[in-house]
Structure formats: C-alpha cells, structure tokens
Amino acid sequence: MPADRTINYIEFAASDLDAVKAFYSKAFDWSFTDYGPDYAAFNDGQMDGGFHRAPLSSSAAAGAALVVLYAEDLEATLDTVVACGGRVVKPIFAFPGGRRFHFADPAGNELAVWSDRGG
Numbered sequence: 001m002p003a004d005r006t007i008n009y010i011e012f013a014a015s016d017l018d019a020v021k022a023f024y025s026k027a028f029d030w031s032f033t034d035y036g037p038d039y040a041a042f043n044d045g046q047m048d049g050g051f052h053r054a055p056l057s058s059s060a061a062a063g064a065a066l067v068v069l070y071a072e073d074l075e076a077t078l079d080t081v082v083a084c085g086g087r088v089v090k091p092i093f094a095f096p097g098g099r100r101f102h103f104a105d106p107a108g109n110e111l112a113v114w115s116d117r118g119g
Contacts, residue, residue, distance in 0.1 A: 010049035010067060013056035014107035019085070020051050023106050027084040028069070044069075057108030066102075067111045074099055074115040081113070 002008045014020040017040050024030040030042045038053040058064040071077035074092060081103045082088065089110055090102035100114035 008048070010047065012049070012051050012058055012107070012109050013054035014051040014105075014109070015053065015055045016107060017051055017053055019106040020109075023085050027080050027086060051107075057104075057110075059104075059108070059110045060102070061110075064110070068100065069111060069113045071113050071115050072117055074101065074113065074118060077113050077115075078103075 012020075017038075021032045021040055021042075024042060024044075025032065028044060030044045033041045035041060039050060041048065041050040043049075060066045078088065078092065078101050085106050086103040088101060089104050090112075092099055092101045098114050098116040099118075100112050102110055102112045104110050
C-alpha cells in the first residue's frame with residue numbers, strides 16, 4: 001500500500017512513446033508496460049509513473065515542476081544521457097549540497113540529475 005500523503009506517481013506527456021521508452025530504458029534502466037497505443041507506464045526501481053501521448057512537454061522555464069534523479073557518478077550519467085539521445089539543457093553546476101545538470105528527453109521533457117559525490 002502506498003504511504004499516505006506522499007508522491008505516488010509521476011506522469012509526463014510525449015509525442016513519441018517509442019522514443020522516450022528507448023531513451024529511459026537505455027539511459028536509466030527503466031522498465032515499461034504499455035497500456036494501449038497512447039500510454040506507457042514506467043518503473044525506475046523505486047517510483048512508478050507514465051507517459052501519455054500528447055504533443056506537449058514539461059519545462060522548468062515554463063513553470064513546470066522539475067523532476068530530479070540521483071546519480072553517484074554525475075559525469076558518467078551526463079555522458080550516458082547524451083549518448084542515448086538526451087539534450088543537455090544546463091551543464092553541470094554546483095549548488096549547496098551537491099552538483100547537478102538538466103536535460104531534455106526525446107519528447108522535450110526537462111529533468112535534472114544531481115549528485116553529492118565528486119566534483
């Protein structure tokens with residue numbers, strides 16, 4: 001049973017579900033379950049979410065919430081994101097408590113990856 005009053009699911013829009021599934025599978029090892037041609041649910045090992053087919057994307061610059069992932073090796077994760085088809089929106093920068101970068105997935109959704117290691 002989900003914990004009461006906690007974030008339980010995250011949903012994104014994507015115009016090309018095959019492209020985002022391939023990207024997150026390769027870059028972050030997410031698993032997917034298709035629910036028809038217009039929806040794919042994911043699990044990242046801890047959290048569930050989904051992608052619905054729509055010609056929209058999520059951007060922090062437009063006021064959307066920023067989903068932040070964690071990685072022990074920030075530079076290696078950035079290299080993997082780029083190699084898998086992601087686009088760096090903000091290169092690695094320091095902030096109190098760590099470092100992070102922002103990227104856009106193949107659908108244009110902006111996420112970030114942070115680490116408290118290295119640098």
